[in-house]
Amino acid sequence: MTRVLVVEDDPIIGEMLTLYLTEESFEVKRVETARDGKRALDAFQPDILLLDLMLPDANGTELCAEFRQLSAIPIIVISMKPSVTARIQAISNGADDFLVKPFSMQELKVRMEAVLRRTQSLNRSVQPAAVAHGRDSNADSPSPADGLTMDLVRRTIVLDGEHIETTFSEYEIMKLFYQHPNRVFSREELINAVRGIDSFINDRAIDVHVTNLRRKLEKNPKEPQYIKTVWGVGYKFMNP
Template sequence: MSAHILVIEDDPYISELIGLYLKREGFAFEIAGDGEDGLDLFTSSPPDLVVLDLMLPGLDGWAVCRRIRAERQVPIIILTGKGESYDKLKGFELGADDYLVKPFDPKELMARIRAVLRRTLPGFAREPIRVPGLVIDLDRYIVECCGCELTLPPKEMELLHLLASIPGRVFTRDQLIDRIWGYEFDGDPRTVDVHIKRIREKIGTTETYRIETIRGVGYKFEASGT
């Protein structure tokens, strides 16, 4: 199942960045630029989780956190430039579930959102992808291949999961880079080819599944019956 995220953040660049990653991860989300608008959205469209900046214009994040906690026990991840121990402690005392200090890696924020939702939202955990001889469990970052359990590095795991999640669809190298490494990636596009080679070496190619190269375009995952 998906989840609805409310982001309360006054920096347009940070809001846009978080929104890009939430969209890529398949979350529904809304963004508010100040505390009052955030509380209005919290009431009119109750979220499953709130990402809350502390240094907001007008009604600050501390006050917003108190108001949210007075209404519901929705999980809150505090996102702020204030990294002192006192501020972290105060945030947790107000009921925050996690705390991330700016500047931050948006991928880490997505990982923390998923971790909190798995603890707090029944049914959130994703079902493993299963084809004969292969199980891909992204929540546990484990692949079971022909009865043997493999632990793939994160990027290999995410790349395999993305390809296998839509069997038969061709992903270009640019699409794979954007979805797995992020739009800010400025490395060599052949990184994708190297990761695909390593995945193939580990899971092999069988009669029931394979990763195909589409020359000059990219890659697709094929499984029996798809």
């Protein structure tokens, strides 16, 4: 049974979410504060997080970043703020999707399933290079040698032997780059790689994800060695 952690202080919305998702065969735990939400990440071990950005003890898109640092599970923000800026900030800080209140419960379920489906697909993936070279499927941990590799089982990027934590969307983009080195991807192709069903994603969000990846991977993000900009087209990945 899929476990859903709901961090929502509004009693009416919180109760509606709990009842609906329980009826749809999810195991639901609801808390009302950021502090209790962080505790529940460890105690409840959810598969997905529904996060309100206006809580009694914290508010703002930085909440996404805080929860993202604690867990790699998908995060769907549920918010009263309808602005494009709020959506971009939330996604840039680690959210995988964004829903504006009031929203359809059926739409929420579809978005949750889309994000979970992508996550499960990643977990089932086998690193193409390992298969091509006939390596044992259990040998999924990268060698500690210098350079950049992908660890699909742990869903991380490994740089110089260290695991680099990413958001779901950042990882999806990097996975596409890694599997197709030197190929130029347009922003539209990258949008299609990370988009769920009607998920909010646009050219600007792609640029933000790439900027965040460069900050995590490049020694000098202003002079990137891995993710190159192809002016007027998009981006390409080069692995020296």
